[in-house]
Amino acid sequence: MTTHDVEIAIVGAGFSGLGAAVKAQENSFDDYLVLDRGTDFGGTWRDNTYPGAACDVPSHLYSYSFALNPDWTRSYSHQEEIHRYINAVADSHGIGDKTWFGTEVTRARWDSDADRWIVDVDRDGTAVQVRARHLVGGIGPLCEPNLPDIDGIGAFGGKIIHSARWDHDYDFAGKRVAVIGTGASAIQLVPHLAEAAGHLEVYQRTAPWIIPRTERPYLPAENWAFKHVPGLQNLIRGSIYTANEVVAAGMTYAPKALKPVEALCRANIFKGIRDPELRAKVTPTFAVGCKRILKSNDWYPALDRPNVDLVTTGIDRITAEAIVTADGVEHPVDAIVVATGFHVTDSPVFETIHGADGRSLARVWDEIGMQAYKGTFVHGFPNMTLLIGPSTGLGHTSMVYMIESQLNYLVDYLEKTKAEGIVRTDVRLDVQKKYNADLQDKLKRSVWVTGGCSSWYKDAHGDITTLWPGFTFDFRNATRRFDIAAYDVVRGARTPKKTTEPASVTS
Numbered sequence: 001m002t003t004h005d006v007e008i009a010i011v012g013a014g015f016s017g018l019g020a021a022v023k024a025q026e027n028s029f030d031d032y033l034v035l036d037r038g039t040d041f042g043g044t045w046r047d048n049t050y051p052g053a054a055c056d057v058p059s060h061l062y063s064y065s066f067a068l069n070p071d072w073t074r075s076y077s078h079q080e081e082i083h084r085y086i087n088a089v090a091d092s093h094g095i096g097d098k099t100w101f102g103t104e105v106t107r108a109r110w111d112s113d114a115d116r117w118i119v120d121v122d123r124d125g126t127a128v129q130v131r132a133r134h135l136v137g138g139i140g141p142l143c144e145p146n147l148p149d150i151d152g153i154g155a156f157g158g159k160i161i162h163s164a165r166w167d168h169d170y171d172f173a174g175k176r177v178a179v180i181g182t183g184a185s186a187i188q189l190v191p192h193l194a195e196a197a198g199h200l201e202v203y204q205r206t207a208p209w210i211i212p213r214t215e216r217p218y219l220p221a222e223n224w225a226f227k228h229v230p231g232l233q234n235l236i237r238g239s240i241y242t243a244n245e246v247v248a249a250g251m252t253y254a255p256k257a258l259k260p261v262e263a264l265c266r267a268n269i270f271k272g273i274r275d276p277e278l279r280a281k282v283t284p285t286f287a288v289g290c291k292r293i294l295k296s297n298d299w300y301p302a303l304d305r306p307n308v309d310l311v312t313t314g315i316d317r318i319t320a321e322a323i324v325t326a327d328g329v330e331h332p333v334d335a336i337v338v339a340t341g342f343h344v345t346d347s348p349v350f351e352t353i354h355g356a357d358g359r360s361l362a363r364v365w366d367e368i369g370m371q372a373y374k375g376t377f378v379h380g381f382p383n384m385t386l387l388i389g390p391s392t393g394l395g396h397t398s399m400v401y402m403i404e405s406q407l408n409y410l411v412d413y414l415e416k417t418k419a420e421g422i423v424r425t426d427v428r429l430d431v432q433k434k435y436n437a438d439l440q441d442k443l444k445r446s447v448w449v450t451g452g453c454s455s456w457y458k459d460a461h462g463d464i465t466t467l468w469p470g471f472t473f474d475f476r477n478a479t480r481r482f483d484i485a486a487y488d489v490v491r492g493a494r495t496p497k498k499t500t501e502p503a504s505v506t507s
Contacts, residue, residue, distance in 0.1 A: 007031035009132035014043015016387035017138025051192035053079035070226035181339035244397035255447035272300025290451025409479035424490035
């Protein structure tokens with residue numbers, strides 16, 4: 001087997017993995033390798049190409065602070081433009097020279113004798129072993145599509161498409177189409193399918209709260225100003241960020257303060273749907289903010305079309321030609337679009353990562369719950385950092401801000417361990433437990449606990465382990481410096497055995 005030794009192995013080439021590579025390189029940590037199973041940079045913005053795919057965070061905030069883009073064409077960017085932006089950032093920093101695409105990580109395990117991570121990969125059909133001092137997980141929570149567990153789905157004789165694995169060759173024109181799910185992806189793709197399909201049925205388990213989407217194209221004069229007026233983009237970023245943090249206060253500390261947002265959502269329903277019965281079906285029964293607040297101007301008008309039906313009766317099973325609901329009614333369909341999200345708290349990726357005692361990350365989290373220290377380090381998995389790890393998700397603003405906060409922590413960790421000759425770093429279990437207990441305590445008053453809904457925000461233990469409970473600037477302050485006292489460390493000589501391609505060791 002070919003082996004490849006590096007100081008830092010970064011898994012994933014989306015916003016977080018690319019950001020880690022850029023910041024490592026900028027701080028003279030040049031011995032790194034990025035691994036990604038795709039064909040270029042982009043992560044979720046490369047993989048999700050369904051019709052209407054777009055971001056619900058304004059463009060100027062949903063970008064790196066160190067790579068502002070004056071050429072955004074719209075106030076809210078669509079998938080293609082975000083994908084191009086990420087690849088442009090990678091090109092400008094030369095990250096592609098140290099990236100392996102078409103590379104699937106099959107297993108990663110900590111070798112206590114060598115104080116290194118042994119990462120087994122399938123690189124375009126060739127087995128390769130990467131050995132790294134540090135492992136950075138930039139895999140993100142939205143990478144493994146979640147297929148619904150519905151009886152008979154495997155026997156369906158028509159077309160099944162998951163929103164994250166879109167088939168652009170399939171022609172929906174005139175077809176009988178069913179969309180399962182009413183989340184962020186569904187509200188974007190349904191209006192497009194409604195125009196093409198002969199008949200469209202949307203299967204809703206829970207109605208989401210949806211506010212209007214204030215999207216518009218930028219004028220040439222605005223793009224000129226973004227490029228030539230010093231500080232303008234930072235001013236816009238700051239104003240968007242500040243406005244969003246007000247929403248965070250309501251979600252975490254005072255859910256009743258979100259009543260104006262609820263009123264805006266109800267007005268959106270009233271404007272988009274004429275039928276009182278349909279209005280009642282799409283009106284949520286839980287507090288606004290308990291689930292992700294979505295943005296759309298065309299979701300409700302799409303549901304109000306004569307060729308679209310909203311089905312709120314649960315699905316009992318799927319046959320070769322139809323969806324059968326719990327009331328026994330058969331709904332003949334030619335194609336089923338699955339918009340049921342991703343494996344977030346139970347990602348299959350967790351099973352491939354094995355710590356110091358040989359247990360997988362999945363097994364550890366099955367036992368103690370999905371937790372980490374500052375969303376970044378997990379006890380028992382030395383020298384491993386997770387980006388967008390447990391309790392770092394947001395429901396109100398840009399995840400790029402959280403990623404950059406973790407990148408600050410990562411760089412300071414790398415600098416401190418290098419300066420002090422530390423070869424092994426493992427967060428103390430008591431520190432990790434206290435940190436996560438404090439997070440759960442902060443969440444008790446939040447809308448995610450008191451709002452009366454169930455969501456993918458919770459893990460199998462019933463704890464909310466995906467969301468940050470508070471202001472994002474608090475997380476930025478908490479990750480500004482690597483607090484080495486919270487870790488068990490081992491100091492020793494650094495003598496990595498360096499091999500580079502095409503040199504190899506066979507076994």
